[in-house]
Amino acid sequence: xxxxxxxxxxxxxxxxSGELDLGTAPEFRAKLEEELDAKPDITRxxxxxxxxxxxxxxxxxxxxxxxxxxRAHGGGLFAIAPSPQVRKVFDLSGLTSxxxxxxTEDEAWARASGV
Amino acid sequence: xxxxxHVTLEFPAIAQNVEFARVxxxxxxxxxxxxxxxxxxxxxxxxSEAVSNVVxxxxxxxxxxxxVHAVIEGNVLTITVEDTGRGIADVEQAxxxxxxxSPDRMGMGFTIMEALSDDLDVSSRPGAGVRVIMKxxxxxxxxxxxxxxx
Numbered sequence: 001x002x003x004x005x006x007x008x009x010x011x012x013x014x015x016x017s018g019e020l021d022l023g024t025a026p027e028f029r030a031k032l033e034e035e036l037d038a039k040p041d042i043t044r045x046x047x048x049x050x051x052x053x054x055x056x057x058x059x060x061x062x063x064x065x066x067x068x069x070x071r072a073h074g075g076g077l078f079a080i081a082p083s084p085q086v087r088k089v090f091d092l093s094g095l096t097s098x099x100x101x102x103x104t105e106d107e108a109w110a111r112a113s114g115v
Numbered sequence: 116x117x118x119x120x121h122v123t124l125e126f127p128a129i130a131q132n133v134e135f136a137r138v139x140x141x142x143x144x145x146x147x148x149x150x151x152x153x154x155x156x157x158x159x160x161x162x163s164e165a166v167s168n169v170v171x172x173x174x175x176x177x178x179x180x181x182x183v184h185a186v187i188e189g190n191v192l193t194i195t196v197e198d199t200g201r202g203i204a205d206v207e208q209a210x211x212x213x214x215x216x217s218p219d220r221m222g223m224g225f226t227i228m229e230a231l232s233d234d235l236d237v238s239s240r241p242g243a244g245v246r247v248i249m250k251x252x253x254x255x256x257x258x259x260x261x262x263x264x265x
Contacts, residue, residue: 022167023130054156056163057223058133085156092230093223094212 003031012042013105017051020059029062036069043075046108050081055089067099078112080105120146121186128170128179128198136183137162143185144192149253157231158192158251164224165196165247173200173245190252197246203239210237 001018012035020028036042045066049055067077079101082090090096102108122143126132137159144150144158162183169181184195203209210225229235232249239245 019134021130021163022133022170026130054137054159054163056160056167057227058163058167060223084153085160088156089160089227092227 010041010043013046015048019054021056022058025058025062032066045077048080055086124183128181133166136166161228169198173198192251194249199244202241
């Protein structure tokens with residue numbers, strides 16, 4: 001699993017690739033917590049999931065934990081371009097009713113950058 | 116394919132082995148030619164959930180083992196994931212959506228296993244471990260078997 005981050009204004013764009021499960025979730029969680037601690041102006045995460053090849057409920061939990069952190073301060077987390085496998089797990093778990101999902105980064109910037 | 120085949124894996128209940136278990140079972144499952152790629156992904160997911168449960172909740176101390184047994188009989192794959200750990204006091208409660216013992220988790224493991232397998236059986240006795248049995252067969256749209264399951 002690989003996590004690349006880039007702060008643009010108060011948005012942290014996170015590009016995730018590989019598999020997010022019980023084995024890799026701690027690294028993902030630590031990386032994002034470190035970024036959020038270091039950049040207190042960040043209010044939103046755009047999580048780009050295009051290159052995530054597998055996710056399970058441990059991976060979802062790691063995403064949900066970061067969503068909760070940002071929501072607690074009025075911000076949010078937005079999922080972008082999930083692969084069919086990721087989308088299926090989001091739907092099955094009910095995460096799509098909590099976290100907005102956009103098909104493209106442009107759509108996220110247009111609809112969520114002012115949240 | 117109508118042959119019978121089986122494989123047994125036994126490994127320590129640690130997070131690094133979750134990927135190994137799901138990939139190994141998915142590879143074995145692909146011997147059933149008519150599984151689609153989506154169904155193979157489903158198998159990876161349900162194995163990942165079952166093995167993760169053991170890693171997270173199975174044992175009070177390190178060193179516990181997970182045993183995964185997969186059997187192909189005709190067109191049906193049966194996967195058994197079991198441990199000899201502390202067990203679940205209330206299986207019905209544990210199977211409820213959003214039941215979790217941790218704030219950074221979703222509690223959706225059993226819900227996913229139930230949704231993506233054709234049959235899920237969970238049995239446990241406190242102190243005697245948990246056994247999860249999941250069955251999955253190819254959907255094969257239009258077949259009598261498919262009609263019965265859908």
